[in-house]
Amino acid sequence: MPKSRGRTSGKARTATLIRPLPVSGWAPLPARVAGYFCIVAILPLSAQLSQWNCGSMTHHASSFRNLLPRLIAAQACYYMIVSIDLTLTGLVGMSLAPTPMLMTLPLSLIVVVGTACSFIAGHAAARFGYRPVMMAGSLTAVVGGVLSAVAVASQSFTLFCLGTALTGGYRAVGGFLRFVAAEFAPPARRERALALVMYGGIIAAALGPFAAVAASKAAEQPFVGSCVLIAILGVGALCLASSMPPSTGGGMEINDPAIKIRDRAGNPRFQQAVLVLTGSGLVMTLVMATGPLANHHVGHSPALGATMIQWHLIGMFAPSALSALFLKKFGVFKTNVAGGFIMASGCALGIITHSGWAMTVTLALVGVGWNILFVAGSALLLQSYPQGRGAKLQGFTDGATAAISAAGSFAAAGLLQLLGWGGVNALALTTTAAMLAVLAWLTIRTGSRRSPVHPSSPVAAGTGDQAAVDRSEGAAAGMSS
Incomplete structure (x- = not known):
């Protein structure tokens, strides 16, 4: 008599599909090196924190440091x-x-x-x-x-x-x-x-x-x-x-009162911030979501896929301090251009080849480019409102970025099947180039490439608080110098 082919129980399916990660040998050597690199990358943080010798910055006597x-x-x-x-x-x-x-x-x-x-x-x-x-x-x-x-x-x-x-x-x-x-x-x-x-x-x-x-x-x-x-x-x-x-x-x-979204819809810096944050988020999510799938489709090992994601995460966060220094020295426009160029370089490499090392470098470069653009785009957002009054603008920008990134994530599998790994990177490269082109047009049109924010500009207009205007102006001028 043949064996019953009844439906497998939920616990059996879970045990089959989901297995614990092995404790030893869980990742190849490059991923372990990536882990060590992560630890080394956070060492400069203590030096950065030691430079914050500011006084009390909160209402409960806790210093910002x-x-x-x-x-x-x-x-x-x-x-x-x-x-x-x-x-x-x-x-x-x-x-x-x-x-x-x-x-x-x-x-x-x-x-x-x-x-x-x-x-x-x-x-x-x-x-x-x-x-x-x-x-x-x-x-x-x-x-x-x-x-x-x-x-x-x-x-x-x-x-x-x-x-x-x-x-x-x-x-x-x-x-x-x-x-x-x-x-x-x-x-x-x-x-x-x-x-x-x-x-x-x-x-x-x-x-x-x-x-x-x-x-x-x-x-x-x-x-x-x-x-x-x-x-x-x-x-x-x-x-x-x-x-x-x-x-x-x-x-x-x-x-x-927090600045309302409609009061900043025509603000050049707010427009640039939304453009950079949503555009970079879309490209990063699209490449990151398709990377492991493409790794499987071309026949690379699952361990290599894990290594790719780990190096991508390193690229997303390790350069943060350097991004801030570059931002301070060269300003937001040049920082955005540098981040876009690095992101585009990673996409271009993905178009040329789908070898294991190239896919890993592609995800790492896209991560680095995203970090630079994320820091610079967030800086643009900070310059679009007086300090302490931007919560609504922050929520709108993060929500818009999440929505567009989610669209890229949902479309990743279909685009990979339709275009392949090289085609997805070509689409990401085109998106990055379009983002930089629009950013350059907005910057040239508004003349905000190197100029600080003045009280008569859209950043300061309508705040009703001269002290807040002064703080916003000082921050923007420091970034533009």
């Missing part, structure tokens, strides 16, 4: 949560979904909820301040991680969708950390503070693989420990958020 390490630690928690969640969501969704059509629903919920909450978080921060918004977002990560762990253990697809949606809500507030640093930094050092917070990403890249290995072995059922780790990191982020200053920074109280 003490605030900055907490922001960096919170940024590290954020990127570790994002990386762990994105790594396991697709696999768990594949094993728990009642139908193949719903396999990507948990991952889609992370993106959709995170994008929607970005717009909401900006308005909430403008009304209540950063601290309660960051605490609420961290709490959603804690609850989302716990629910996801229970869902994996109980094989509940509905509960897992709820958990990933809550974790997606946390993604909306993590992007505010760099702006919190800029709001409480001395006006002349806002852009530098913003770049230093990005060091949290390189810390996450260095510790993430080791944490993933330990979490995968912490529970008998695969990835339950990884979900619990998300909750633990959420608790850490919650504690760090609770220690942040209550106001919006810049010496202004919460009841000072």
